[in-house]
Amino acid sequence: MKILSIIGSPHGERGNTGKLLGEVLKGAESEGAACETIVLRGDSVKPCLGCDQCHKKGRCPQKDEFESIKEKMIAAGGIILATPNYIFNVSGQLKVFIDRCSSLIHCMALDGKYGACVVTSGGGHEWPIVQYLNHFLMVSGAVPVDAVWAVMGPTGPDTQVPEKNREQAFSSGRTLVRAWEEKRRFAMVEKVQEEHRKRMQELINWCLSINREFRVSVATP
Ligand SMILES: Cc1cc2nc3c(=O)[nH]c(=O)nc-3n(C[C@H](O)[C@H](O)[C@H](O)COP(=O)(O)O)c2cc1C
DSSP, X not given: OXXXXXXXXXXXXXXXXXXXXXXXXXXXXXXXXXXXXXXXXSSXXXXXXXXXXXXXXXXXXXXXXXXXXXXXXXXXXXXXXXXXXXXXXXXXXXXXXXXXTHHXXXXXXXXTOEEEEEEEESSOOOHHHHHHHHHHHHHTTOEEEEEEEEEOOSOOTTOOOOHHHHHHHHHHHHHHHHHHHHTXXXXXXXXXXXXXXXXXXXXXXXXXXXXXXXXXXXXXX
């Protein structure tokens, strides 16, 4: 199984989120997964221009790393989204990337993939961020199977993943690989996806009816 992890933190793999993600990846690798990590520091993916070209043509016209990261997501079996809590939300770096995924959401292009998320904070409030990332994964077509979060304080070279979170993170990585191997299904995820698929199909049909430029379709399970 190929797993692509995306960290939205300027501190990259050496930051708190990168350290917690590292424990998840140890678990995934122990089950045989091949893992690649991409760090979004804020300069490689530009903000969405709202030009609608991705919805019409399936590609963003901006010249940056987004399209190559998108190809890697599509080639992977598992996707892990990792972020620090930045003022009760995902970091700006990750939000910019998520906004650029709009056409993936419309087409549910991550259909058949499995996902997980990793959130760290200085003092807490990770759960709404986890819920947001899980929802993003679901409406993109992926099945979120697990999430890990930890209070880690400020970023620093000596900051360690708390012992109680380390084991949980390792097990989360293993769960991701096993869920993919067993093609696990979850009724709650399927319900959210079915509603979203219906809404996107209606939206695309409407767009096709008024504009022949549209070339996208929704993935069917
Ligand atoms: C701009 C900014 C905003 C932050 N906002 C919060 C916050 O609202 N709540 C919180 O608990 N920690 C907050 N933090 C602390 C980080 O979430 C925390 O230190 C995190 O583990 C850093 O991860 P990193 O080393 O991967 O970047 C903030 C840090 C920064 C730089």
